[in-house]
Amino acid sequence: MNFTNGKQLLEICSEKHIPISQAMFLRETDYLEQDPVEVTCKMEHAYDIMKQAIHRALTEDLISTGGMIGGESKQMNALRKAGKNICGPLVSKAITYAVGVLEVNASMGLIVAAPTAGSSGVIPGVLCAAQEEYNMEDAVIIQALYTAAAVGYLITRNATTAGAEGGCQAEVGSASAMAAAAMTQLMGGTPSQCLDAASFALINILGLVCDPVGGLVEIPCxxxxxxxxxxxxxxxxxxxxxxxxxxxxxxxxxVMYRVGRSLPVTLRETSQGGTAMAPSACHACQTRWKKPKS
Known part of the structure; x- marks a missing residue:
């Protein structure tokens, strides 16, 4: 069983009365002839790495390779625990965890590039926060990861997740679409609703440029x-x-792919435009600036 686009995926889900997660699992095991136990173990391992990255960010003192980030997730977590956060509990946790995973990535720690290293905080942030807030078992989250994987597969097959090719909309936008579909399934959404959520997420970040300061996956990543x-x-x-x-x-x-390819090369991970060319950003790069902690 295989699918190459969203329309085919929804047809399979409708015909077999299965969620997207199961359709993706069947594609991996039946169509690609992979052992079901091994596939499950790999996904469990990936989720374990995601959780470990969040834990490390909140418990260790991390400094990035470029020296521009490190400790932000702890600051955000402290604000949340003090009850001074503006966002609700789920969103506050999700953004704190997402920020933390980027600290681990930037300090050369172990992360899951889902779909890329530069966007590796989105899916862990959303799913780990959801698991804690709704008291969900790992097995439930693993199923949601298959849904995220299905969306990621559709994007990589028909477009790109590379910032150098499609801007940050291709990296963070794709990760956001994957997480949106996964979260929708977690909350009982239908396959159509999962893909609608993914579509909304992509469109919401349409046109987002990739402009890493100093060429590092730190700021504004x-x-x-x-x-x-x-x-x-x-x-x-x-x-x-x-x-x-x-x-x-x-x-x-x-649409995302066309927009990404139409972005000037200066806004596609070359650090020749956007935030990367702001005077303060250039100075920060030269001095390996580390902002003071209050």
């Missing part, structure tokens, strides 16, 4: 992972309410 996590939750809630995307996921992916 860290904050954009927080944006990606919050966008995923917003998109999931919109879809779960019954609002349908006017633009189906296949068209949203195609």
């Amino acid at each position: 860290q904050n954009r992972n927080a944006i990606g996590a919050s966008n995923a939750l917003v998109s999931a809630e919109i879809a779960l309410s019954g609002i349908q995307s006017v633009v189906p996921i296949d068209e949203a992916i195609e």
